[in-house]
Amino acid sequence: MADALFGRVAIVGVGLIGSSIARAARRAGLVGTIAASDADAAVRARVRELGFVDEVTETSAEAAEGADLVIVCTPIGACGAVAAEVGPRLKPGAILSDVGSVKGAVISVMAPHVPPHAHFVPAHPIAGTENSGPDAGFAELFDGRWAIVVETPGSDPQAVAKVRAFWEGLGAKTDTMTAEHHDLVFAIVSHVPHLIAYNIVGTAADLEDVTQSEVIKYSASGFRDFTRIAASDPTMWRDVFLNNRDAVLQMLGRFVEDLTALQRAIRWGEGDKLFDLFTRTRAIRRDIIEQGQDTAAPDFGRRSAPPAGE
Amino acid sequence: MADALFGRVAIVGVGLIGSSIARAARRAGLVGTIAASDADAAVRARVRELGFVDEVTETSAEAAEGADLVIVCTPIGACGAVAAEVGPRLKPGAILSDVGSVKGAVISVMAPHVPPHAHFVPAHPIAGTENSGPDAGFAELFDGRWAIVVETPGSDPQAVAKVRAFWEGLGAKTDTMTAEHHDLVFAIVSHVPHLIAYNIVGTAADLEDVTQSEVIKYSASGFRDFTRIAASDPTMWRDVFLNNRDAVLQMLGRFVEDLTALQRAIRWGEGDKLFDLFTRTRAIRRDIIEQGQDTAAPDFGRRSAPPAGE
Ligand SMILES: NC(=O)c1ccc[n+]([C@@H]2O[C@H](COP(=O)([O-])OP(=O)(O)OC[C@H]3O[C@@H](n4cnc5c(N)ncnc54)[C@H](OP(=O)(O)O)[C@@H]3O)[C@@H](O)[C@H]2O)c1
Numbered sequence: 257m258a259d260a261l262f263g264r265v266a267i268v269g270v271g272l273i274g275s276s277i278a279r280a281a282r283r284a285g286l287v288g289t290i291a292a293s294d295a296d297a298a299v300r301a302r303v304r305e306l307g308f309v310d311e312v313t314e315t316s317a318e319a320a321e322g323a324d325l326v327i328v329c330t331p332i333g334a335c336g337a338v339a340a341e342v343g344p345r346l347k348p349g350a351i352l353s354d355v356g357s358v359k360g361a362v363i364s365v366m367a368p369h370v371p372p373h374a375h376f377v378p379a380h381p382i383a384g385t386e387n388s389g390p391d392a393g394f395a396e397l398f399d400g401r402w403a404i405v406v407e408t409p410g411s412d413p414q415a416v417a418k419v420r421a422f423w424e425g426l427g428a429k430t431d432t433m434t435a436e437h438h439d440l441v442f443a444i445v446s447h448v449p450h451l452i453a454y455n456i457v458g459t460a461a462d463l464e465d466v467t468q469s470e471v472i473k474y475s476a477s478g479f480r481d482f483t484r485i486a487a488s489d490p491t492m493w494r495d496v497f498l499n500n501r502d503a504v505l506q507m508l509g510r511f512v513e514d515l516t517a518l519q520r521a522i523r524w525g526e527g528d529k530l531f532d533l534f535t536r537t538r539a540i541r542r543d544i545i546e547q548g549q550d551t552a553a554p555d556f557g558r559r560s561a562p563p564a565g566e
Numbered sequence: 567m568a569d570a571l572f573g574r575v576a577i578v579g580v581g582l583i584g585s586s587i588a589r590a591a592r593r594a595g596l597v598g599t600i601a602a603s604d605a606d607a608a609v610r611a612r613v614r615e616l617g618f619v620d621e622v623t624e625t626s627a628e629a630a631e632g633a634d635l636v637i638v639c640t641p642i643g644a645c646g647a648v649a650a651e652v653g654p655r656l657k658p659g660a661i662l663s664d665v666g667s668v669k670g671a672v673i674s675v676m677a678p679h680v681p682p683h684a685h686f687v688p689a690h691p692i693a694g695t696e697n698s699g700p701d702a703g704f705a706e707l708f709d710g711r712w713a714i715v716v717e718t719p720g721s722d723p724q725a726v727a728k729v730r731a732f733w734e735g736l737g738a739k740t741d742t743m744t745a746e747h748h749d750l751v752f753a754i755v756s757h758v759p760h761l762i763a764y765n766i767v768g769t770a771a772d773l774e775d776v777t778q779s780e781v782i783k784y785s786a787s788g789f790r791d792f793t794r795i796a797a798s799d800p801t802m803w804r805d806v807f808l809n810n811r812d813a814v815l816q817m818l819g820r821f822v823e824d825l826t827a828l829q830r831a832i833r834w835g836e837g838d839k840l841f842d843l844f845t846r847t848r849a850i851r852r853d854i855i856e857q858g859q860d861t862a863a864p865d866f867g868r869r870s871a872p873p874a875g876e
């Protein structure tokens with residue numbers, strides 16, 4: 257382990273993201289020892305069984321003891337309490353980080369617990385699936401994806417550089433951004449899309465004229481893609497919306513404004529307006545595929561999937 | 567071909583759907599001869615090259631000549647004109663059908679052109695991808711998917727039964743429904759989902775505070791799934807919204823009403839309301855997977871896809 261970037265890394269919260277970090281760090285030989293802790297005893301037991309960390313501790317304080325890097329991978333709502341618990345254990349020069357999908361609110365509850373002799377470098381990997389828990393994680397999750405590292409006022413450039421190197425070692429490309437800008441960008445590329453997916457699935461479930469069984473039977477016509485997003489973890493997403501309220505409401509306002517214009521175009525039969533928008537949106541898809549952020553296979557490659565059952 | 571359900575089948579409009587019907591009919595040995603026609607000379611030439619039909623004609627009238635079944639697979643906006651052209655050529659006992667994603671409006675423009683000695687049996691297969699054209703089609707498109715066959719007032723039960731048998735031969739499961747109910751069901755499971763996908767992609771492209779390149783870079787966080795849907799054919803979808811106006815506006819009204827309630831819950835920090843909805847929507851996803859209408863692989867199975875490029 258001559259090349260290990262960090263001697264001891266502590267992961268607090270070993271779900272999809274925490275367990276993927278551990279697996280990817282092992283794959284790359286990035287760290288000496290990985291300690292992990294989780295509030296849920298069943299998760300701790302399962303992590304012991306899966307064996308992708310060196311040590312599973314009862315408390316986050318124990319995991320953080322002597323660690324060079326502590327990464328908080330709990331839902332956002334728990335980040336403040338975890339920081340309060342691990343902050344006093346951070347050794348001189350240690351780095352505290354997180355992976356929360358919202359940055360401003362998380363920083364405001366974590367930063368006060370970081371002692372002057374340690375560093376705080378928040379981060380957010382842009383990778384995930386709709387599944388949760390330690391079984392859902394895998395070493396390749398971050399390969400080719402972006403990880404945002406946030407520079408806060410007074411953050412230590414060397415600590416920032418080490419966190420970037422860590423994420424690059426996990427397979428990601430890194431970028432830095434302010435917390436404020438991060439929260440605006442992810443409100444539109446992630447939070448509002450999740451909100452409208454949850455919303456349409458809820459609307460469809462509550463109709464009187466169309467039954468739930470019809471919605472399910474005929475979902476291949478568009479709806480099913482929304483249901484995948486709307487199957488994401490309820491706790492994680494509740495916390496995202498509660499903690500990125502202002503940016504989400506701002507972006508939602510824009511979405512509704514544009515939707516009202518489309519509604520009006522449909523009402524008045526303005527086919528050209530519809531056609532123009534529908535043409536413009538294709539260009540963005542093309543760029544996403546060119547930049548390797550999605551597969552070009554039709555239907556996300558479902559075509560080559562094993563045939564669907566009855 | 568002793569088992570052929572129809573001697574001669576004519577396909578008018580040989581794009582994704584028309585070409586998939588031809589390929590699937592051949593795979594199953596369902597028909598004697600397949601004739602095809604398309605308004606686009608380049609498409610006709612390509613269909614000749616691909617060789618999945620027996621005959622390519624210049625006009626739809628020629629293709630329909632002597633056919634036992636004529637299926638109109640053009641965008642909805644062309645269905646009336648095609649019916650006007652092929653109607654007078656229909657031989658006694660011939661069946662005219664279509665595949666349009668909207669039924670009420672399409673029936674109202676096609677039905678008047680069907681002579682008394684022929685039958686009209688509208689249909690709609692619930693299968694497709696975001697791609698268009700004869701190269702995008704494939705024989706397996708309808709396997710395990712639903713096809714809706716519409717019973718109109720006075721429709722001939724035997725003709726309806728033959729069209730159902732045809733779709734079942736193509737690999738689909740069939741169901742019947744009134745045109746009115748069809749248009750309501752597909753407004754919520756297909757048309758409104760497409761509209762909001764186009765809308766959010768448009769909103770994201772027009773922001774001042776977030777650049778288009780950021781939207782593309784970080785799209786893996788939710789947005790990219792919407793861009794796939796928003797890459798669907800502009801002509802097809804313009805026609806869908808213009809022709810299913812009332813049902814789309816009705817369902818859109820419900821969607822916006824529910825979204826307003828969610829917006830309010832976020833503004834007032836009502837985490838329980840968010841959590842309840844986010845939990846309820848998971849059940850629908852589970853049912854869709856259990857009924858074989860989607861893959862349970864996380865991220866639509868992208869995980870096992872070849873690694874994304876830089
Ligand atoms: N999922 C994604 O797509 C994604 C992508 C990027 C970033 N993120 C961020 O990553 C974080 C974790 O998400 P995830 O998907 O990995 O969630 P997850 O699979 O649900 O894992 C979170 C784990 O943290 C545990 N936990 C909760 N409170 C804790 C506490 N106080 N102390 C220790 N452990 C605690 C949970 O235990 P319980 O069993 O008791 O809940 C659970 O095992 C979130 O902040 C999210 O914003 C997620």
Ligand SMILES: NC(=O)c1ccc[n+]([C@@H]2O[C@H](COP(=O)([O-])OP(=O)(O)OC[C@H]3O[C@@H](n4cnc5c(N)ncnc54)[C@H](OP(=O)(O)O)[C@@H]3O)[C@@H](O)[C@H]2O)c1
Nearest residue numbers: 579581582583604605606640641642644666667694698699
């Ligand atoms: N795509 C889906 O997911 C899906 C699913 C279910 C049902 N549908 C329905 O299927 C129909 C066709 O969709 P598609 O995706 O197969 O479209 P497509 O790939 O664009 O093919 C349509 C073909 O029809 C041709 N055409 C246009 N006007 C014509 C006319 N007057 N006479 C003869 N040919 C004409 C087009 O030629 P040009 O090259 O000149 O345009 C094009 O080659 C639509 O009604 C749609 O509602 C689609």
